[in-house]
Amino acid sequence: MADYAHPEALASTEWVAQHAQDPHVRVVEVDVDTTEYSKGHVPGAVAWNWTTQLSDTVRRDILSKHQFENLMSEAGISNATTVVLYGDNNNWFAAWALWQMKMYGHKDVRLMNGGRKKWLAEGRDVSTGVPSVAHATYTASGPDNALRAFLDQVRAAVDGGHTGLVDVRSPAEFTGEILAPPGLPETCQRGGHIPGARSIPWGKACNDDGTFKSYDELKALYGGEGIDGSKPVIAYCRIGERSSHTWFVLSELLGYNHVRNYDGSWTEWGNLVGAPVERGAAQTAKA
Amino acid sequence: MKVEEYQERKLEIEGWPVHLTSYRIGEVFHCTADNVSPGAALARTSGATREEAENKAIERATERLGRTRRHPV
Numbered sequence: 001m002a003d004y005a006h007p008e009a010l011a012s013t014e015w016v017a018q019h020a021q022d023p024h025v026r027v028v029e030v031d032v033d034t035t036e037y038s039k040g041h042v043p044g045a046v047a048w049n050w051t052t053q054l055s056d057t058v059r060r061d062i063l064s065k066h067q068f069e070n071l072m073s074e075a076g077i078s079n080a081t082t083v084v085l086y087g088d089n090n091n092w093f094a095a096w097a098l099w100q101m102k103m104y105g106h107k108d109v110r111l112m113n114g115g116r117k118k119w120l121a122e123g124r125d126v127s128t129g130v131p132s133v134a135h136a137t138y139t140a141s142g143p144d145n146a147l148r149a150f151l152d153q154v155r156a157a158v159d160g161g162h163t164g165l166v167d168v169r170s171p172a173e174f175t176g177e178i179l180a181p182p183g184l185p186e187t188c189q190r191g192g193h194i195p196g197a198r199s200i201p202w203g204k205a206c207n208d209d210g211t212f213k214s215y216d217e218l219k220a221l222y223g224g225e226g227i228d229g230s231k232p233v234i235a236y237c238r239i240g241e242r243s244s245h246t247w248f249v250l251s252e253l254l255g256y257n258h259v260r261n262y263d264g265s266w267t268e269w270g271n272l273v274g275a276p277v278e279r280g281a282a283q284t285a286k287a
Numbered sequence: 288m289k290v291e292e293y294q295e296r297k298l299e300i301e302g303w304p305v306h307l308t309s310y311r312i313g314e315v316f317h318c319t320a321d322n323v324s325p326g327a328a329l330a331r332t333s334g335a336t337r338e339e340a341e342n343k344a345i346e347r348a349t350e351r352l353g354r355t356r357r358h359p360v
Contacts, residue, residue: 033331040288040312088319089326120290120310127288128312170325175360181327182303183351191358203326242325280360 003215005255009248010212011084011110013118017125020044020084026077026133029116030054030087030094032241040126042086042112042119046075046133050093050241054100062143062263068104069138076133079107086112086119090203090210095244099261103148105141111248114210121209147247149234149260151268157234158195158276164226164233165197168246169266173238174199176279179270180238187238188270192279194236198225199282202242205249218254232258236265288313292337297323300345301352305329307344309337316340320348 004010011019020027020042027045029037037047048054053071056063063071077083083106087094091111101109112119119126149157157163172178176191193199204221207213213221219228227233233250235243240263247261269275293310304323309316318340320330330347334340 033328035331039315039317039333040290089321089328117308120308121293121295123290123293125289126312172324177357177360178355179358180355181325182322182355183329183348184327186356201325203324 004212004253005215006252008108009110009252010113012113013122013124016042016084016086016112016119019082022082024080025082025084026075027084027086027112028075028094028097030085030097031116032087032089032093036088036116038128040128043125043127044131045086045127046131048075048097050096054093054097060264062100062103062148065104065140065143068100069140072106072138072140073135074133076136077106078136078138081108081136083109084112085109086115088116090117090206090245091115092202092241092245095248096241099147099244099247103143103145105144113212117210146258147251147260149236149262149264151264151272153260154194154234154236154262154264154269157232161196162231164231165194166222166225166227166233166235166243166246166250167193167197167199168202168235168237168242169193169199170201171199173266175281176277187267190270190277192270192277193266193282194269195276195278197236197278197282198227200225200227200246202237202245205246212249212253215253218249222250222254227256229254229256232260234260234262236262236269238266239263240265292316294337298345300349301355303352303355305345305348305352307341309341311337318344320344322352 085094179186309318332343
């Protein structure tokens, strides 16, 4: 992990096994399927439900600052706590949680490299008990909206051509052949991708064991599509969690500046009346 | 408790590549079926044996993948 721009943004499974119950460390499991935690989790870990605890439950939005502070407090997280996030699907929603924690200024937050998959594959200890944690005092900063792309910024990126757009969905979603990952409900009216976007599926950043590829491999992967840190980047997927994963790779592992996650993603763009849509393979030349 | 008998394998269901992961915690086998691309979970099941957990997952994945529409591009 030493070659990454910010190696401190990752924790190995071995490190977590040794430190999960340290008083200044809080391990949090965040899964796509929130029942996974109850089957067995890292001993000492608490769980966050992305549908109810990492999103506003009324309007479509991330947590407000007040909601975020409450979440941290209830998890026993202070501003000085080292937080390690992990989850299923190679850390999709763990990355979503990390992105929000960065937006609200948490200093020391890491992903467990390899996520829940690697922990299970290594045959490590698991617990089904839910730890009781004392509430902590937490004061958030921000939100730092420089990490987030809103619709107008994406429109400007399409019109201006000076920002790299990275579509991290599967190739079949990118082309418009399917409107959602196979087997999942369709959540948009139109298939395809945002004009000018490059198709770099999130999973290409990972090894088979769920860990991230090396710095050199990642640099070559994104650089080959013109995403080399020389200009701002906006990553998107369907609802913003897979693109959080790519946001993490670009900003934390490769150290690129001006990387934004468009959490509106295709469920916003693909439902907009009049929005330009490209279908099939990417039409534009590499940047 | 430890995670034991962890296994992964790939198969094709309804024309889609599917990844099956199964393991045992205590007396219970757990299985997850995900679509290889993009890797989203289709089914998560449990059973007294690996076969029981996997068969449930395959059945649910088959039902869900059978509803997936392919659009002309």
